[in-house]
Amino acid sequence: xxxxxxxxxxxxxxxxxxxxxxxxxxxxxxxxxxxxxxxxxxxxxxxxxxxxxxxxxxxxxxxxxxxxxxxxxxxxxxxxxxxxxxxxxxxxxxxxxxxxxxxxxxxxxxxxxxxxxxxxxxxxxxxxxxxxxxxxxxxxxxxxxxxxxxxxxxxxxxxxxxxxxxxxxxxxxxxxxxxxxxxxxxxxxxxxxxxxxxxxxxxxxxxxxxxxxxxxxxxxxxxxxxxxxxxxxxxxxxxxxxxxxxxxxxxxxxxxxxxxxxxxxxxxxxxxxxxxxxxxxxxxxxxxxxxxxxxxxxxxxxxxxxxxxxxxxxxxxxxxxxxxxx
Numbered sequence: 338x339x340x341x342x343x344x345x346x347x348x349x350x351x352x353x354x355x356x357x358x359x360x361x362x363x364x365x366x367x368x369x370x371x372x373x374x375x376x377x378x379x380x381x382x383x384x385x386x387x388x389x390x391x392x393x394x395x396x397x398x399x400x401x402x403x404x405x406x407x408x409x410x411x412x413x414x415x416x417x418x419x420x421x422x423x424x425x426x427x428x429x430x431x432x433x434x435x436x437x438x439x440x441x442x443x444x445x446x447x448x449x450x451x452x453x454x455x456x457x458x459x460x461x462x463x464x465x466x467x468x469x470x471x472x473x474x475x476x477x478x479x480x481x482x483x484x485x486x487x488x489x490x491x492x493x494x495x496x497x498x499x500x501x502x503x504x505x506x507x508x509x510x511x512x513x514x515x516x517x518x519x520x521x522x523x524x525x526x527x528x529x530x531x532x533x534x535x536x537x538x539x540x541x542x543x544x545x546x547x548x549x550x551x552x553x554x555x556x557x558x559x560x561x562x563x564x565x566x567x568x569x570x571x572x573x574x575x576x577x578x579x580x581x582x583x584x585x586x587x588x589x590x591x592x593x594x595x596x597x598x599x600x601x602x603x604x605x606x607x608x609x610x611x612x613x614x615x616x617x618x619x620x621x622x623x624x625x626x627x628x629x630x631x632x633x634x635x636x637x638x639x640x641x642x643x644x645x646x647x648x649x650x651x652x653x654x655x656x657x658x659x660x661x662x663x
Contacts, residue, residue: 360555365413389463390426403428412473418644461660473642495596549630591618599629600625
């Protein structure tokens with residue numbers, strides 16, 4: 338593994354492309370363009386697209402990625418509240434997804450975990466520690482794997498929590514016997530033809546993820562988005578279901594963790610998320626989003642979600658950031 342800090346600014350990081358504008362109001366587009374810059378972090382041999390909301394004063398820093406079916410630029414309604422609340426925001430696209438390099442839709446969980454580690458290292462170098470880690474889908478689990486019990490991380494917030502390879506982690510796929518059968522088939526496929534791909538819709542339905550008001554319009558736009566997850570390589574699909582225990586067992590985690598669980602979640606049902614939460618051995622909080630889906634493009638939903646996370650991070654706010662002198 339090699340990692341280098343950013344050496345150049347992208348021309349505009351895709352800000353001039355109009356496709357993503359359709360998810361926002363003109364006022365939001367103007368705020369996003371004014372508030373963000375883009376750069377590159379190299380993880381292994383993959384260039385990661387990184388979007389930065391930078392304060393003009395010493396400020397705490399939140400690092401976030403994205404769920405697999407979207408990418409960072411589609412979560413600006415989640416990112417902006419942190420910036421307005423006085424946080425720096427470092428958001429990266431996972432390898433092979435969004436605007437990051439790498440084999441298209443070929444990101445394994447191991448590569449996702451490494452991308453987290455490399456982006457956290459960049460954020461610490463750029464803004465100092467401690468950092469705050471947030472994930473809203475699969476990225477919350479890989480974020481936990483990378484950040485739990487790390488001295489430079491003050492707190493974590495995630496929308497789901499499970500161990501990779503547990504049937505709970507792919508609860509939406511069906512009963513346990515079907516999950517085991519799929520795991521067996523994907524293991525063979527990932528060995529014989531790892532870069533072969535299948536339609537992402539065979540793995541998960543957009544409508545099981547997005548269930549808020551007005552989301553049908555966003556789903557239609559997402560379906561035509563060349564940067565969204567249209568297909569998934571077999572090695573990526575198998576990595577989601579292959580057994581991989583966390584470096585820090587949940588019972589041994591001492592990093593404060595907030596788990597936000599949606600009671601109408603069709604991807605990770607509330608009881609699935611609650612089981613992961615109950616195993617946590619350190620400071621923790623469970624937030625119930627009553628009647629809410631896994632996710633929504635709706636601004637009220639994302640601002641409500643961000644508000645819970647901001648409150649948690651502020652409750653665990655450390656002293657002013659400290660930069661490395663090495």
